Amino acid sequence: MANTLKLLRGAQWRWDYVAASHGASFHAPFESGRIIALGLEKAQEARIEVARVLASMGYSSPVPLPDISSKEKAQEFIGINSKELKAKKNIFLDTIIPQWLKTAQEREANYPTKNI
Known part of the structure; x- marks a missing residue:
């Protein structure tokens, strides 16, 4: 082998x-x-x-051989829980991204140049 x-x-x-x-x-x-x-x-x-x-x-x-004819079937075979991952992604998008945007806006508000 x-x-x-x-x-x-x-x-x-x-x-x-x-x-x-x-x-x-x-x-x-x-x-x-x-x-x-x-x-x-x-x-x-x-x-x-x-x-x-x-x-x-x-x-x-x-x-x-396993049926991997679709993305969903292949993910299920290897143990990926798509619903759980999508839920985690939505939490990330709803909580972390707004924090990042707020931090970026605060940081960029202190920049001396507003327009180029």
Whole structure:
């Protein structure tokens, strides 16, 4: 499994690298595609490794996968409580943001220049 995990980390690293390179798809589309393709290749190698491990243990049935066909289903599967997070966000927006705005207005009222 160590090699499988290494392959998965490599695949994820390549995906993250391209996703974080915001202008890369425009400025270097072929290189971005090459890196993504290499990541997909590593992910496929990891799938083959997992199949080998399962086969060596006598498991030949399809591996059941969770239904992650929507954002909500994927979040539920990994344990994210969207309603709770949205409630916390609303509390933040209703309490913290007004405090920040008030502090900013008080600070900026003391600035010598009002207009540029």
